[in-house]
Amino acid sequence: MSDGETTSNSGDGQRKVFVKTYGCQMNVYDSQRMADALARDGFVETDAPDNADMVLLNTCHIREKAAEKVYSEIGRLRQLRDRRRKGGADMMIGVAGCVAQAEGREMIARAPAVDFVIGPTTYHRLPDVVARARGGEKVVETEFAVEDKFEHLPRQQARRVQRRGVAAFLTVQEGCDKFCTFCVVPYTRGAEVSRPVAQIVEEARRLVGAGVREITLLGQNVNAWHGEGADGRSWGLGELLHELAGIEGLARLRYTTSHPRDMDDALIAAHRDLDVLMPYLHLPVQAGSDRVLKAMNRRHTADDYRRLVDRIRAARPDIALSGDFIVGFPGETDDDFEDTMRLVRDVTYAQAFSFKYSPRPATPGADMAGHVDEQVKSERLARLQALLAEQQAGFMQQLVGKEVSVLLEKPGREPGQLVGRSPFLQPVICDETVGKIGDIATVRIGRASANSLISEPMQRRRHAA
Ligand code: 5AD
Ligand code: SF4
Numbered sequence: 082m083s084d085g086e087t088t089s090n091s092g093d094g095q096r097k098v099f100v101k102t103y104g105c106q107m108n109v110y111d112s113q114r115m116a117d118a119l120a121r122d123g124f125v126e127t128d129a130p131d132n133a134d135m136v137l138l139n140t141c142h143i144r145e146k147a148a149e150k151v152y153s154e155i156g157r158l159r160q161l162r163d164r165r166r167k168g169g170a171d172m173m174i175g176v177a178g179c180v181a182q183a184e185g186r187e188m189i190a191r192a193p194a195v196d197f198v199i200g201p202t203t204y205h206r207l208p209d210v211v212a213r214a215r216g217g218e219k220v221v222e223t224e225f226a227v228e229d230k231f232e233h234l235p236r237q238q239a240r241r242v243q244r245r246g247v248a249a250f251l252t253v254q255e256g257c258d259k260f261c262t263f264c265v266v267p268y269t270r271g272a273e274v275s276r277p278v279a280q281i282v283e284e285a286r287r288l289v290g291a292g293v294r295e296i297t298l299l300g301q302n303v304n305a306w307h308g309e310g311a312d313g314r315s316w317g318l319g320e321l322l323h324e325l326a327g328i329e330g331l332a333r334l335r336y337t338t339s340h341p342r343d344m345d346d347a348l349i350a351a352h353r354d355l356d357v358l359m360p361y362l363h364l365p366v367q368a369g370s371d372r373v374l375k376a377m378n379r380r381h382t383a384d385d386y387r388r389l390v391d392r393i394r395a396a397r398p399d400i401a402l403s404g405d406f407i408v409g410f411p412g413e414t415d416d417d418f419e420d421t422m423r424l425v426r427d428v429t430y431a432q433a434f435s436f437k438y439s440p441r442p443a444t445p446g447a448d449m450a451g452h453v454d455e456q457v458k459s460e461r462l463a464r465l466q467a468l469l470a471e472q473q474a475g476f477m478q479q480l481v482g483k484e485v486s487v488l489l490e491k492p493g494r495e496p497g498q499l500v501g502r503s504p505f506l507q508p509v510i511c512d513e514t515v516g517k518i519g520d521i522a523t524v525r526i527g528r529a530s531a532n533s534l535i536s537e538p539m540q541r542r543r544h545a546a
């Protein structure tokens with residue numbers, strides 16, 4: 082999962098909401114669905130908090146100081162709200178997402194400026210929560226919801242889907258039952274829940290009908306998705322992908338994030354059999370030492386992972402692999418860390434995310450013996466990141482001179498450019514003459530920078546200028 086902060090689109094209207102999203106793609110999807118729910122209440126999205134009648138922070142709790150960052154953001158918003166009040170306006174402050182879930186009522190106690198706190202499983206109750214908050218109540222809605230939130234969230238409207246672009250997210254699964262000992266997700270997102278096939282297919286059709294060309298299926302443990310298929314049999318993600326691949330107009334499918342234990346034969350075979358399934362797989366391993374993997378409760382060994390990668394590559398030889406790594410888990414020795422480096426060399430990643438271990442409240446890892454010195458963690462992370470960067474550069478470089486298909490997504494930074502994504506997920510900067518947004522263009526890669534590919538005609542133009 083990638084990290085970052087993203088903000089919502091702007092619009093004009095009477096009541097404005099500014100949604101700020103932290104963390105993973107699942108939060109991006111949730112923010113969109115919350116904005117949809119608020120749109121029904123007459124809210125339009127704005128891209129700055131200054132003129133917003135409501136600010137909604139969709140927070141992430143995965144790594145260090147997450148809650149602290151949210152509290153400082155609330156402090157800034159409170160000042161903004163005070164200024165607005167002097168001018169006769171007001172501003173409601175809501176906190177959603179995993180920090181909201183973890184902090185619950187504590188959040189109102191620590192930051193009384195907050196009007197409501199809502200956890201990730203209860204977003205369908207947002208309009209009701211906002212109404213109660215408007216009535217002066219400090220609302221905390223963090224009980225895990227029994228009813229299906231997706232069933233109750235409003236459908237996405239074509240107009241709003243179009244504004245969001247030709248590549249869309251679709252959450253098919255939420256929560257996690259794996260309980261890796263470093264991770265807060267099982268506590269903030271709750272138990273694993275899969276959305277039913279019919280609901281997913283209907284949402285996918287709706288997205289494609291509105292012009293979406295690529296769908297990324299999302300779940301904290303997406304490949305643990307399961308459901309009753311149209312044929313009455315029990316389906317896994319492989320079968321679901323086959324079903325979605327049949328939707329006319331849908332050009333590309335992806336899914337993230339997967340657990341190695343849940344990569345079953347049908348899913349691996351889908352990578353061989355489905356042209357629309359892009360050759361990219363985010364398959365976190367976290368560490369390369371069996372001792373550490375065991376302490377992390379990952380339920381697989383380093384060699385299990387190596388064998389799995391071999392099977393996936395046998396099905397789809399050009400697949401780009403991506404991973405997540407944690408260095409400095411409690412008890413990790415120099416030798417353990419060398420095992421991680423060895424695994425990375427054996428596997429070869431096209432892209433990866435790597436982090437220093439940070440103890441998360443209430444997770445078993447936080448209470449384990451043998452916490453690693455920060456300095457040592459930093460040194461290990463620097464070495465790992467240098468190796469991963471070298472592998473990423475190698476992957477990008479081998480695409481130079483090759484033809485790749487690009488889904489054109491948006492205008493580039495400079496006039497005359499369009500930016501899209503390769504099948505392997507890198508941004509590709511193209512000349513606007515190659516097609517229009519939503520097209521899949523075939524371009525030859527002329528050059529690679531650290532994070533993007535530049536297609537050839539642009540190269541020539543640059544040289545000519
Ligand atoms: N410390 C460091 N990294 C973590 N991640 C999850 N929890 C922690 C933690 N406590 C990383 C894992 C996971 C990614 C989303 O974030 O690598 O796959
Ligand atoms: Fe967290 Fe492990 Fe579940 Fe991933 S599989 S969400 S790392 S507990």
